Amino acid sequence: MRKAATLLATAAALTTALALPPHASAAEPDAKSRLNGGGECTFPMKKQFEGTPWALQRVLLDQLWEDTKGKGVRVAVIDTGVDTANPQLKPAVDASAGADFLKPDKEAGEDDKRGRTNGTVDEVGHGTKVAGIIAARPRKGTGFVGLAPEATIIPIRQNDEKNSGTSKTMADAIDHAIAKEAHIINISQDTTEPLGPDSDLGRAVARALEKDIVVVASAGNNGLDGKVKNTYPAAFPGVLAVGASDRNNERAPFSQAGEFLGVSAPGVDIVSTVPGGGQCVDNGTSFSAPYVAGVAALVRAKYPKWTARQIVAQIEQTAERSVNGRDNYVGWGVVDPVRALDGEAGPIESPSPDPAPPKAPAPEPAFVAMSETPEERDERLATYALGIAAVLVSVVAGTTTVVRDASRRRRMRT
Incomplete structure (x- = not known):
């Protein structure tokens, strides 16, 4: 029992950090x-x-x-x-x-x-x-x-x-x-x-x-x-x-x-x-x-x-x-x-931070047109005009054909 008490006292002494003497x-x-x-x-x-x-x-x-x-x-x-x-x-x-x-x-x-x-x-x-x-x-x-x-x-x-x-x-x-x-x-x-x-x-x-x-x-x-x-x-x-x-x-x-x-x-x-x-x-x-x-x-x-x-x-x-x-x-x-234990690279004298990873090149920005020049606008309008003219020509041509066919059918009935 005395030995066990001594061991317990030892454990208690070690788990408590002792303060240093104030005069030291x-x-x-x-x-x-x-x-x-x-x-x-x-x-x-x-x-x-x-x-x-x-x-x-x-x-x-x-x-x-x-x-x-x-x-x-x-x-x-x-x-x-x-x-x-x-x-x-x-x-x-x-x-x-x-x-x-x-x-x-x-x-x-x-x-x-x-x-x-x-x-x-x-x-x-x-x-x-x-x-x-x-x-x-x-x-x-x-x-x-x-x-x-x-x-x-x-x-x-x-x-x-x-x-x-x-x-x-x-x-x-x-x-x-x-x-x-x-x-x-x-x-x-x-x-x-x-x-x-x-x-x-x-x-x-x-x-x-x-x-x-x-x-x-x-x-x-x-x-x-x-x-x-x-x-x-x-x-x-x-x-x-x-x-x-x-x-x-x-x-x-x-x-x-x-x-x-x-x-x-x-x-x-x-x-x-x-x-x-x-x-x-x-x-x-x-x-x-x-x-x-x-x-x-x-x-x-x-x-x-x-x-x-x-x-x-x-x-x-x-x-x-x-x-x-x-x-x-x-x-x-x-x-x-x-x-x-891996010292194949040879000894070093002091530790150092790991090298930073290389930065990836920044992607080139895609070109975005914010407005059009006067020349580009005229070209765009001319394209629209040509398209409209072509549609009108087709409509006129189609109308002429319809009128002609209708006149022909009337002559055949008379």
Whole structure:
């Protein structure tokens, strides 16, 4: 009963976005980071979803995996940890490369026996869901699988159900991902503190980009008011910021809008792995970001010579658009995994609007005479006169013939 109560409390804590401390400022390193979704299911779960989840139904997986499944690509998941007891994740996680920035070695004590300091214990379930969307291995009895099911996950614990993570611990986590040679970094957290490029987090993101790492971050879940605002690290230049879309490829109402938004991805009724085993359904931009991170892992595996910037541009350019260009609600559109893997035209440096269709030549106007010239009028009247004269001649000729015939008949009778 106590365990169930703890799990319910955890769920409640995650479904309520915690406000940032009022005293925090851009210069302070302790701005709290928030998990962008999670907590709508308990765990462990015996249940597995037999069918293919809708977010995967929209993808032709055989075509997507025709050339690669992400083998050799390392994806750092900076989150609440990644549980390796789930059979779909155990072979995907590099536990030796993991880390825990909430309870470092000198404070871990007996927790070392549980492996907490390598980021492989997830008391919340959030990071385990995120990792599953990226790289869960196929398993008999379920249609759920990660988008890059041969990629490797680097588990980094940086947050918990109390939102204990800060911009400083997130910066440390990014540096650890760099040291462990991550190719992709997924951060399904945000802070609304106006952090500048000189903040600890801003500098850490810059270091990752300098190392040619693709940094993917969720946009946040405070979008119900529709107002445009920045969240970090998603709004730092070079980061691929991801919003949430629904089954109709439209913006999920909770998804944060902003000028920083790069693309959107499924974030409603998302199936993924949970600690201990099984799967559950959850909502949030937290689960949109790893969808895109999985696509980025496939692109990196297929085109290893492409830069991080080119990979981001390819994902944005090939997204399914609702407008010709980008907007503040879905970015460049909803990510299209199969199109993103089609790089035959070569890499691009930045996305651009689709070219406008060529305009059809305007039809030449038909000539309409509004009046006639005097010459045309005289010609028309002369034609009428000739016609009338011809009719009169015919009438006279006919009358003459009738009179003549009548006179002839009278003479014959006399």
